[in-house]
Amino acid sequence: MEFDEAADKAPPxxxxxxxxxxxxxxxxxxxxxxxxxPPGEPEExxxxxxxxxxxxxxxxxxxxxxxxxxxxxAAVLDALPGHVDAALDVGAGSGRLTQHLVARATRVxxxxxxxxxRALLSRRCPTVEVVSAWAEKLPFDAGSFQLTAACGxxxxxxxxxxxxxxxxxxxxxxxxxxxxxxxxxESQGWERLTAPVSPLPEHxxxxxxxxxxxxxxxxLVTATV
Numbered sequence: 001m002e003f004d005e006a007a008d009k010a011p012p013x014x015x016x017x018x019x020x021x022x023x024x025x026x027x028x029x030x031x032x033x034x035x036x037x038p039p040g041e042p043e044e045x046x047x048x049x050x051x052x053x054x055x056x057x058x059x060x061x062x063x064x065x066x067x068x069x070x071x072x073x074a075a076v077l078d079a080l081p082g083h084v085d086a087a088l089d090v091g092a093g094s095g096r097l098t099q100h101l102v103a104r105a106t107r108v109x110x111x112x113x114x115x116x117x118r119a120l121l122s123r124r125c126p127t128v129e130v131v132s133a134w135a136e137k138l139p140f141d142a143g144s145f146q147l148t149a150a151c152g153x154x155x156x157x158x159x160x161x162x163x164x165x166x167x168x169x170x171x172x173x174x175x176x177x178x179x180x181x182x183x184x185x186e187s188q189g190w191e192r193l194t195a196p197v198s199p200l201p202e203h204x205x206x207x208x209x210x211x212x213x214x215x216x217x218x219x220l221v222t223a224t225v
Contacts, residue, residue: 001155001180003036007049013210014051016059019043022050025057029113032134060094060116066211067096069203072151072177073218075195080104080220081173084146088167090135091153094120096217097177098128105147111138135160143169152217155180156188168225178217185221193220 001009022030033053037046047054055063077100087105089098092112101108102125109129112118122130133139135150136159148168154160154176164174179185186192195218207214 001052003038003041003049006051007041007045010048010051011210011212013055013062014048016210017047017051017054019047021054021058022046025053026115029053029057032113056093056114056117060114060120062210063117064094064120065204066207066214067094069201069207070096070214070216071198071201072097072100073195073198073216076177076193076218076220079193079195079222080149080175081147084172086145087147087149088138088140088145090138090148090150090164092121092130093117093151093153095124095128097149097151098125101147101149102127109140109145111135135163138163138167140167142166143172145169146172147175148172149175149177150179151177152179156184165223165225170225172225173222174225175220175222178215178219179221182219182221185223190221190223193222194218195220 033050037049082104084105086107087101089101089110092098092110094117098108098110098121109131110121111131111133112121113132113134118130118132135154144167146169148164168174182192197218198216200214
């Protein structure tokens, strides 16, 4: 998500953080994220624009609770390839999608730059190879995976999309669940599925107060390499 869009759409929980929290981010993460911030932005807007980064790296338990209460729509999961040798989950978080890929692939690799989220993911999916990396520079050879997927983490960034296609084998699939701007992908020839939203489980009220109304992933865009 572009910085301006992220700042404009920051959920109410951005007030949980202060500008000083940006300095608490791991150095590599802080450098990566501040590179997205236009010059001259006020401190409050920087906090708003980096809200999700601050949650992922400084309050991963909140993100994990959100992910567990926003299940991926069953029809979206059913539309993913059923049996592949190797699958990659990019921006895997604490494993919301990864846990479903385990049943669909002989080998599953998950990429996640957040140390706390990788720790949660490793405990939850012990058979998965968990790697610290950014979507813009995936540390894999070309054509390594028959399925390259992500859930709610990516948008129409040309550098990222180039990497997703690079690491996907010819004839393999790139599948993005609830990406930013799914209409853009559809306009570029990707197949799009909009599934019925899964019923929300009973969940604590603070989730809505912090993150805004819950919105379980129910969009899928796919492309064949």
